[in-house]
Amino acid sequence: MKKIYRSREDRMIAGICGGIGELLAVDPTLVRLIMVFIGFATAVVPLVFTYVIGWIIIPEKPAGPGSAHV
Secondary structure: OOOOOEOOOOOOOOOHHHHHHHHHOOOHHHHHHHHHHHHHHOOOHHHHHHHHHHHHHOOEOOOOOOOOOO
């Protein structure tokens, strides 16, 4: 079973959309556009609340061997 992680490489704010894109094997830009559409459709507040909760509970992707990420 695949696990969802926040992306270390493809991030704008917290890496959640990048992580979803990696999990689903789609372009993270497409995920971001869908998030914007959902945000407008739900009056933004529920999406922001969900994003912040995801930021808190979704772990960051572990650094791979030989990674120089600080």
